Amino acid sequence: MTRAPSENPPVLAGRTVLQIVPDLEAGGAERTTVDIAAALVKAGARALVATTGGRLVPELEAAGGTHIAFPAATKNPARILANAGALSRLIRREGVDLVHARSRAPAWSGLIAARRTGVPFVTTYHGAYRSVGRLKNFYNGVMARGDVVIANSGFTQALILKRHPQAEGRTRVVYRGTDLSRFDPAAVAPERVAAMRRAWGVAADRKVVLLPARLTSWKGQEVLIDAAGNLAAAGRMDFDVVLAGDEQGRTGYRDRLVDRMLKAGLGHRVRIVGHVEDVPAALAAADVVTTPSTEPEAFGRSAAEAQAMGKPVVVSDIGAVRETVLAPPEATEEARTGWRVPPSNALGLAQALNQALDLEPEAARAMGARGRAHVLSLFSLERMVAETLGIYRELLGPRP
Incomplete structure (x- = not known):
């Protein structure tokens, strides 16, 4: 399986990264969102998170991230299209350099907005989504349409390539990281x-x-x-x-x-x-x-x-x-x-x-x-951070 390069976190000073996740309650995707936001701030970047909110918002803000109240949990097609317009305006207004989506419904809005504005688009497959029928597989398939598609395990990577073979060459395994100073x-x-x-x-x-x-x-x-x-x-x-x-x-x-x-x-x-x-x-x-x-x-x-x-x-x-x-x-x-x-x-x-x-x-x-x-x-937090920020650096390249 393809592994992401284990390089030190790159310098991202002055860059703005927008992560989109339905909410910031308890869960792996939510925890990772906050961890990466904190790492971005330490690297000198701005970390924006668009979400409906949740118990992890105070931790995000204490780490220097910016919470943007946003109806990211909606699965209504009309609302998703409206969200895409709102995200496009947000990207232009805030000078967002890269969009990272961590769930399917907000990923559709994020994909449309990223393509409209010309910024790189990253997705992370956090779950083994059910795939019953062509319509469901199409809906799930947005998670395989990132410029880089992050899988949180080798199992997940194999699942992505089985269901969405067009993602071949764009998938990276970045294991979920554990904060070993806290879990000690x-x-x-x-x-x-x-x-x-x-x-x-x-x-x-x-x-x-x-x-x-x-x-x-x-x-x-x-x-x-x-x-x-x-x-x-x-x-x-x-x-x-x-x-x-x-x-x-x-x-x-x-x-x-x-x-x-x-x-x-x-x-x-x-x-x-x-x-x-x-x-x-x-x-x-x-x-x-x-x-x-x-x-x-x-x-x-x-x-x-x-x-x-x-x-x-x-x-x-x-x-x-x-x-x-x-x-x-x-x-x-x-x-x-x-x-x-x-x-x-x-x-x-x-x-x-x-x-x-x-x-x-x-x-x-x-x-x-x-x-x-x-x-x-x-599965250390440091390794996950280094590999994720390394992907951001590859996509962004040197600042003009």
């Missing part, structure tokens, strides 16, 4: 961990299995509850399950989860705690972190962050996890950083969780050290 076991004080466990209502002598993901069915919360039920039925009673993530208005799905855990006799052992602000402390408070997704993860940010925090991980064996989590048969048992199990397989998930929970402290620390080293080698 040594940087998380014991008081933060203890406060997190108290907030969850978990006793000090209980082990914690954490699923850090928004409440949506494909993230696998139901599979985890079933797996926990299997472990409890087999006599394993020393752990609690924590589901940490926004329900994002999906009250019906939350009710379904509660009903499922009650029927499994787990009502007092599964906690739905909502959005967690201090993610490093949440990961540090866990004994095992799992992401049992039922659909492919384009990258798998949670697994990378958990490994950066030195935690054993259990993930579904679909999508990009063969790049993010080392396990047999692709890696030796001695190199293992976690377990990969078939998706939607509660029994397989239960067996892997059982092995992870049974790890002796020394073995758990050794696995955690291997996981952090793996993330450090491939």
